[in-house]
Amino acid sequence: MKILDKYLLKTFLITFATVFVILFFIFILQTVWLFIAELAGKDLDFALVIKFLLFSMPRIIPLVLPLSILLASIMSFGNLAENYEFAAMKSSGISLQRAMRGLTVFILLLSVVAFFFANNVIPFAEYKFINFRKNIAQVKPAMAITEGQFSDVGFYNIKVNKKSGKDGNTLTGITIHKKSNVGDGSKTVIKAKDGELISSEKSSILQLVLNDGNYYEDLIPKKYEDRNKLPFAKSSFKRYTLNIDLSQLNKVDVDDNNIANTNTMLTLNELSYTLDSLHKNFKAEIVSYSENINQRTGIIKNNIYTEKAKPKSKKLPDNILSLYANDQKSEILKIASSNVVSTNYSIDTTRVNLENKQKNINNHLLAFYDKFVIAYACLMMFFIGAPLGAIIRKGGLGLPIIFAVLIFISFHFINTFGKRIAQEDGLSPFLGAWMSSFILTPLALLLTYRATNDIGLINMDVILTPLQKLFKKLLPAKKYKNG
Template identity: 65%
Template structure:
């Protein structure tokens, strides 16, 4: 390795490491904020918090790594240009593409590492992260209950004044609000002086034993006249057992159906196999439903038979029936059509959910390649941009980096959402951000190689300028015509 390559690589690595650590710390704080309800006030020791963040950290790399490459590239090359080091290199006969050669090799190696990380480390960490949150409740179920505040566990809100014992399994002054399955709010309130939590690592059930308390339940009378009286039942108990499903502990909306097998926990080969299996099953179900519809409505005639029947001059099938029978036949046909419509709507919702699941698997597959390409793309945007603007440090480079990365992230999120709803193919949804920004990388690199700092985007603004001039000229002509007519 030549002295120039060592110098550029050392300068870039120092900046890249600093930027990566800072950005990673910022995103870790965001993760802590998202899961603050699971960490705060639950007596978690330092080791468990570190383990929690350790499992949550790998999935932040696809966000942090491209942004770090972009910002460090702008800062490094901007600093070199600002200090006239590029001018010195050029006077010594060293071209801009030669200065990028050594760093380009490093970025390519970094891209391969990013792909390996996304294909192996992130799925494993995602699996451990979700199951770790579930295992917290199994090993120390009291951690799911905070003192002095209501904690939501499935359809139960529980509050305790104090927890004692080695694992906090002994509770004092327990208050429970049990939600109704009919969506009518909390119809049942349970209060007890003491409580005891029993759990096992081999079981998904948590047993809550309440001692010395009362059970209150609002009763909804069938007769509307009795409802203003607000009747309720009150029962005193010495001992009362409640079984709680641990799978509902520490869960969020996005964690449903993500405990054992999800697209975020699979490698490339596993995603390909699962996506193909889901697609085959989906196609079979679509054919099955369509066959059932055809058989139910009797669509067994081909078009030629239908045309021959339609063109035959025969009396109406219901001409020999009276009006009463005709009305009953129409009611039966209407009921059958309504039932079929509801059945098709339910099948449509099921198919949409399954299609979304298939699309998510394909998106996860393409995203592993997008992460690797994004590192390369951000380098070839940031390096020439830094050489063109000739500004280092944390001022202007951060502005450019944030604008470019926000555009990349917005297009990436938009493409994924569109692909999930089958608005476009998963390939286009995953790669749309890279396709939009690749011409920008080529344009800036060409400008930097040609040592042309006069960067303009007239090819984008020129059509809008011509359109504005056209309407302005037309408006002025109309005003002149009105004035002449008035004179």
């Protein structure tokens, strides 16, 4: 490696490391802010908070890494141009392309690392992160209940006045509202003087042992006029055990290594295998439903009669209903109408089901392409940032940050927009995932071309010259005679 390549690489790495650490810290704070409701007021110890943040860190890399490369490139090459170091290189016969060659090799290696990171580390961390959030109540059940307010735990809303004990499992002043299955409010209220939470990491059942309390349940009379009396049943107890099923909140253990069927948790090989199964199931369901609906409607695939299969009866009239009496006509029309409504409902239900399955397939395809997009984005951002810095000739944290933020927001917005359209099957997942890269790649080529040929970012003469000619025509200069 030559002295020039070492100098440029050292300059870039120092800037890149500084920017990466700052941006990573900012995005970590954003993650804490987004999940503050899950962390605050639940007596989480320091080890669990650190574990929570460690599992959330890898998902930030796809945002931080391209932005860091973009900003570091603009700042590094902007400083070199501002200090006339590029002018010295060009006077020595060193072009911008030659100056970028060493850094290009480094960015290519970084892109490969980013790809393997996205394919292996992020899915594992995503699995741990999601399941850690789901298992907070099971690992430490007292964290699911906050003092002085109702907390949603399974099928119950629980409020306690005070928590005590080693793990906060001893509760005082307990009020429990049981959720109604029909969605018309709480019909059952349980009050207890104190109680204790008992749980096991091997079981999804959380036991709440209540002491000295009352059980209230609203009754719904059969007669509507009796409902105004607001009848209810009340019973008291010395000891009552309430079993809370957390299986829907905690499907797997934190340290269980079984792979969940979620697209963000899968590697390329696992995504390929899953997509193959999803496509086969999707096609099989379409074929199965088409055959089923044909049988229900009486449509036969081969409805072409052969000579032997032609009916020997007389020719049927155009209006078949004329063969029946009026009461029979009414019954036939009711049955036909009912069949049409039932068939339409079945078609609508199946259509929604197939749309959801297609959306699931699209999400898996987007996750598949995202692993390649992050690697390409690193390379693309370098070829946007490096020539842009050489053109604007400004380093530091002023103008480069403005350009970097505008470009990255555009990239992120287009990327999100493309994915949303692809999820709803309005665009192929390939185009949805690569839309931002396809749109910004011409910008990278244009900036590289202009910087290599010493052309400014915007040729102001192209804009100002026609305006000057226009103003001269509209406001001609006045001629004054000598006195």
